[in-house]
Amino acid sequence: MNKYEKYIRYQTFPTPWCPGCGDGVVLKAIAMAFSDLDLDPNDIIVIAGIGCSGRMPTFFNTNTLHTTHGRALTFATGVKLARPEKMVVVISGDGDAMAIGGNHLIHAARRNIGIKMILINNGVYGMTGGQVSPLTPQKFITETTPYGNIEPKFHPAELMIAARATFVARETVNRTVQLKEVIKKSLQHNGFSVVEAISNCHINLGRKNKMKNPVNMTKWIASRTVTKEQYEKLAPEDRAHKYPVGILQEDTARYEYSELYHKHIIPAAKEAAKKEAAARNNKK
Amino acid sequence: MSKRKVFQGNIIVAKAAIAAGCNFFAGYPITPSSEIAQHLSREFPKMGRDFIQMEDEISALGACIGASLSGKKVLTATSGPGFSLMQEHLGLAVMTEIPLVIVNVMRGGPSTGIPTKPSQADMMQARWGTHGDHPIIVLYPAFADEIFSETVRAFNLSEKFWNPVILLLDEVIAKAHEDIELPAKKDINIYKEKVNVIKDLNIYDRNIGENPPRVDFFKGYPIHIDGLEHDSHGYPTSDPAIADKMQHLRMQKIYHYQDEIIKFKEYYMDDAEMMIFSFGVSARSALSAVKIAREEGIKVGLFQALTIWPFPKKALQERFKKIKKVLTVEMNMGQMKYEVERVSPDDVKKDTLLRANGIPFTPQEIVNSIKEFSK
């Protein structure tokens, strides 16, 4: 057994994902990142919402939690505040992160709570059959946009940078070594971190848009992938369809939320309690 | 010097939670329950306990569930609109068998309703609000000392039965400032048994009527908790035999022990020929009404339900053997009256006093109804 297989729950295999689904690649990259960092599986919790990405916790041999649609970050907030020393990982898909869960995403970033989020962006709601998502490229055909999608998509990484998340990175399922490295760095980051993993849903999105084979769809993703440096050099009109990859924002100066609570709020409250007790004694 | 001090109902809830060992609160402000959050935001950090104000009620209950699974004793407090938002996660907590206490201070509804006035209109929602078949325990105190004791009992029941417990209050008892002697620490009974070591990963495996042998996260066992229907390991399944078994296990976990969970108080019932069935603020007016009516010679008694769900069916049916008139008094357009009708035999006459406009019943109004009904 390779070291990274220690983090895999084989009793629940085979995975329910379509042949070639990027979810499996992300699963492996995360397991390899855990393994590289030599983490104790009992100190890790993996939390997800609903969707194909939401099935991922079942396959990790760590503490795992499968919650409601869009709210994984809220459960993770409770866990992190209750057990700040543990590694809390949240896995989200399009809808979980950017539709129903959008609000919780910006609040987690605002709080800078030490949750490590992996956002699997495959441009569609795969589990429910292929409806449009806030991350579907314009003009694409989906189950609920049969005449083409007129809504522009979110750019999750850029959105997170604007929300001042302290670690934002993007990678794709083609670049597996870099994906693992970026996940590793995000796990080590002290604060809220988001890794956007561009993935392929060839069965429910690609098939309606001339990319029904995983190899073809991942090649399409590769054709749109540019490094951060290359992206800077592009003219604005060429940037629209490109995915700049790499670590896009890294801020180590801000305090992490649970750290701030334990190092500032609790001592301040205990001081206040002492003063109140002293005042009560003086009155007597 | 008397040990009685004046506290607001909401504050009594907060103090009882602290006494019961609650150590995590996640909530969202809403009239008329915000004082609970405010009090705990001051007191919890002093004790090294956790407090967080989340961005909405949905995330508040989410954070509570995450913390409960990580070993904390959790509380959240809300009112009607927030309680409606919490229903999805309430279902998740029932499905995954997680202890937690939700306080719902009922106010005028539906929708935004009348935020600063009371109602008792969430009684059925507390039982059926979340989708799917689910067992639930709902408690509802009326007097100040009951607010304290029922809050502690809510925590004990939720820990003992691995299920969410809803603690109902109404805007009157939550906001009223009353004198109460808080019980001494040694007199407060806190349920202590908690699973810390498990034999194997079959965390939901047990016989009908038993609790699941489940540990919390981070105890050294890689457990999986899932909102999907699951087998004894917690892994998702749609197998019909397993689904059937799990449904029965979850329901019977509560209903097998309903005699232990059901609690009520009776006043002037020994020789009563008429019974008032009520709870919360209405029960308080009803008690005064019963005293007045008794002085005028009417043989009426009060049955005050402290446990609303499971419904005290057996207790009522016992009393219906001798008492043949029941008057349900509730501040809504008719909710618990249907339960009273359901459990009462045909020879019992049923009447109701209902109102949902934000004004509690005065004792005299109830006396008038008693007199009408006794003719």
Next chain:
Amino acid sequence: MDREEKQINEAALETRKKKQHSKKENVIELVSQYCKGCGLCVDSCPTGTLLLEDNIESKFGISVTVDAPEYCIGCKMCERRCPDFAIFINHEKDKDGK
């Protein structure tokens, strides 16, 4: 095998023509019960070692086969790209042989 899957095989064979036998021997382990025949490993192999083949035993009627093991350079690109833990290169064995 459909047209696109045949194209993946053709591309792998083309790649192999430009390569030579590997200097080191590498052990390629297939876990057939997990292989869904997606072809990502075939496409990601830089030396064209792997091919897709029709296989009635496989869940989707198609699975990977090690067509030319002597070309494998042990880069593990296939292992990293496989979503199903169905292929391992030089798989480490525990003391009890797992």
